[in-house]
Amino acid sequence: MIAFFKRIRTTYIYHWIIWVILIIFKLTMDYSIFGSFLILFNLKVFLAFFIIFYLNYHLLLPYIIKQKPRTILIITVSFVVIYTSLMILLMPPLPQHPPDFPKNFKKDFNHSLSFHDIFFKIGLFSIIFSTLLFFVDKWQKNEKMIKDLEFERQSGELKILREQINPHFFFNALNSIYSLSIAQSKDTPRVILILSDIMRYVLNDKNTQKNNLNDEIINIKKYVEIQAIRFNKFNNINCQFYGNFDAYKIGPLLLLTFVENAFKHADLRKGPLHIQIHLKDDVLDFSIRNFYEKKSEKFNDNKLGIKNTKMKLDLLYPEKYQLDIDDNGSEYKINLKLQLD
Template identity: 35%
Template structure:
């Protein structure tokens, strides 16, 4: 998987730039911007610069060392001990910087109280860790965002893998049925065998190349179905009556490839089982109320054998149901009516 987080070697300049911009923004706020309301703006700008090093060190200590200890989750006592000690240490360190560097230059009266005067230490500590808190929150927010992006990519890759698997199962299922037809014709030395080979090559071209696309023009899918019907007409000859009707302009419509075929194939494979008389299939494709509607209805044999629901016959419909759920989710509606005829109605929101 291609990670959203680049390798350290290539990401380091960008990270350094982001950190630099963050601290620059903080300094501009704490120094020049805040100095607008001060009586001595220059002093405020200088004090902000002098106070920044301790805040930066405390922020990176918390972000990289303490967070690593926390993520290990092996010794909570160790983490909280380090946290408390670091808060005390950096609070006292900031107080020392203020007492020995800042106060003598800008607030001489500030040295009148002891160095580690508790109220002053507490104030300095809050000043440091208010910045540390901002840094940690920003960092955690970024990590959460990256984590969500990676999870989404994993979901997308899993979805793509599932769809490829389902399409890969469609191919052998279709080939199994078509090669059976071809075999029966070659056994009888039928002159129609070469035509089947030609039509089969066209279908394989579609499956190998166009079916790898996310969507294809609906007309391309219909052309594919017409080739399939041609093969079945060669098999059933005069016994078969097929009606394929397209009622609206479909030039602007695209769908997932190999989505309609399993319904058509199911009609031929299992709708005519044990039937020796006339058989028929009606296929209607239309648009209505911003929906693509596909109806496939076929005659049923007089003998309703359990073989019609065999495992081989269930592969196509089972796969297309899974693909519909993965691709269209709540944008489709599928109804299957098994009564005097076998009727499938698929509606897809455009």
């Protein structure tokens, strides 16, 4: 029952506001003219108003809009012609001379409602008013439906992209473990444990569009630890993290994709790999830089993760990010500025 009234209150919020304004306006005008609120008379007026309004709003208009365009035109024209004709035919005769209002006109005001008043004056206003409000409500519902469909479309696309990125990410991580196992590194169990933590995190948050930024940063640190163990003979992996990450959310694996792509292609013998993540004034500044050895075209085209990440940025942060990628043939730079919510 509570949910029912809550739905009514939410659905007809504009109705309640407009009705209150109309009632207050009518009572104020009556008081300024007649010196009274005319409670009984106005009760009859608004009762007739409500009945005609919602008969048109809930019965007539929903029926009409379901018809074909030609039928709608015929119904509309027929209604206007018939209504106008009846209004002219049933209109009471106009007085020959201006009415002579008595001094006690305000007190002697006739509180009755004629058939002509209800059917034409009140009825015409009710029909016009309810028709306008009906199409405003219809437009709002259509806008909400479009937004819901767009959200579902984006969610579906993000799910597809995520299913593509995750195997890509884990494939690269398993390659790292494979390299350690070939070298019979004592750190192999540690790397497997870290990777299992990452896999658990990814699988647990699979249905969310955005994750806590601090959790994503922790995941990046775990991945960097895997790579640091793998490249322990090179002491040139530099990471800097600044900001209150726990207060924001971000798309899952959005930054990690750039990081794992950099490690995949980096040649640490040529120079260090730099990762910087700074957060200030709701703007995330992420940059990564690494050297690499020029290889075949097949190597250069293997950028599925970067491509999918760009698509995720377009879906999750339209017009809220700036992504710059610079490749001079030996050094690869990425800088992402992202406006967080």
